[in-house]
Structures are given as structure tokens and as C-alpha cells.
Amino acid sequence: MKVADKVRSPCVSICALDDxxxxxxxxxxxxxxxxxxxxxxxERREVLQKVAMRESKVLI
Structure with a gap:
């Protein structure tokens, strides 16, 4: 698999874990x-779906 074919990380370089x-x-x-x-x-796509759900809860 080419690097360009990989699902990219959602990292935005704001790395800090909450409680x-x-x-x-x-x-x-x-x-x-x-x-x-x-x-x-x-697996990455599954994580991205979870990330999208988590983000929507934060924005509400």
C-alpha cells in the first residue's frame, strides 16, 4: 500500500489528554x-467515526 492510500491521522498538533x-x-x-x-x-475509519461523534458532543 502506498503512503498516499493510508487514512491520515486526525492529529492537529494540540496534544493534551483530558481527565x-x-x-x-x-x-x-x-x-x-x-x-x-x-x-x-x-480500523482507522472506525476510529474516525468515533472521533466525529466525540467532536459533535463537545460542540453541543
Whole structure:
């Protein structure tokens, strides 16, 4: 797989975990952040769906 084919990280270089172990910048858990480079594209897409749900809860 080419690098260009990989699902990109949602990292926005604001790396700080809150009291729920969630990054305040990208809304991933510390486990999701650590495992990202080993995840398949399907796993990454699942994480991105979770991230989108988490972001929508923060914006409400």
C-alpha cells in the first residue's frame, strides 16, 4: 500500500489528554493514538467515526 492510500491521522498538533484520557485536539483516546500506526485503514475509519461523534458532543 502506498503512503498516499493510508487514512491520515486526525492529529492537529494540540496534544493534551483530558481527565477521560481523550486528546483535546484530535479527540482520540491515548490507546487509539498509540495504536494508530499499526491499524488497518478499516480500523482507522472506525476510529474516525468515533472521533466525529466525540467532536459533535463537545460542540453541543
Amino acid at each position: 477521560k484520557d481523550m486528546c483535546v485536539g484530535c479527540h482520540r483516546t491515548s490507546d487509539e493514538i498509540m495504536r494508530w500506526s499499526q491499524m488497518s485503514n478499516d
